Amino acid sequence: MPENTDSDTFLASDAFAADLLRGHTDTIVLAVVSQGESYGFEIFKTIRDATGGAYEIKEATLYASYRRLLKDGLVEAYWGDETQGGRRKYYRITDAGRAVYRDNVGAWEITRGLIDTLLDLGRPARTGTTRPGRPQQ
Amino acid sequence: MPENTDSDTFLASDAFAADLLRGHTDTIVLAVVSQGESYGFEIFKTIRDATGGAYEIKEATLYASYRRLLKDGLVEAYWGDETQGGRRKYYRITDAGRAVYRDNVGAWEITRGLIDTLLDLGRPARTGTTRPGRPQQ
DNA sequence: TCGAGTACTTTATCTGTTACAGTACTCAAC
């Protein structure tokens, strides 16, 4: 786990990633459950671990997302049969959910292209003849 | 100008790009004015044209952004000296604005990486060894 | 003079995020 105290590179994560990820939460949750059924807190951990701890989604954000996805029929939920210990609510993606997930990934790719293009406007003019190249990595 | 009625490829643009660009508006405006002074409506057109008409930011969104940028001292404004015809309010980026712009581009690059990583969770396991290619164009 | 285009602005509403608060169980440590 990265220390959040000294490293400049880590500044980035929670500080602004949170704001800029707005609107993507539902798609991210669909990405996780499209891999297989999972329960609320496990989805939280999956997201955290997939980003190496860089992005820790807020619980309230996540549960608000579950509510939307359920309301729209994109996931189904059921209680696990843990007879002792904390109850777990499992989420399963529906066919509608898979379709929306695919659409949203497409939307993201378009959006990513748009933002890349627009932010490129601010780069100092290049000397070459071709379209603005993206800096590799 | 693209007709918005028949083309499927155009569906993408206004429909959802708008929502997903949330939080990036100020950075996009900074990108435009970091190229040189510009006035409100011209910035609107620059953004529209840079995306080939795919993304037409809403005026209200844009003017709300100007207000924020002014309040934070990231741009300065002055009225042009158009003696006849419609008045134009010009915006000029400040040093603080340039610094914030650079930071925000960095933030975008990190965010882009995070979302790419997270949405990748939902892809079926790949057989090859390389990263997923981006569809060209 | 009528409509389309240019140009700027404000107000009210909507939505996603999140701080905060709360409930409830388990398990290891003291």
Add this chain to the structure above:
DNA sequence: GTTGAGTACTGTAACAGATAAAGTACTCGA
């Protein structure tokens, strides 16, 4: 035996950015 950390789920209130809608005002060609 209770304290604290971790797991797990939920609701409420407040905030911020986006935007529909409406308005003001000028220009120019038909």
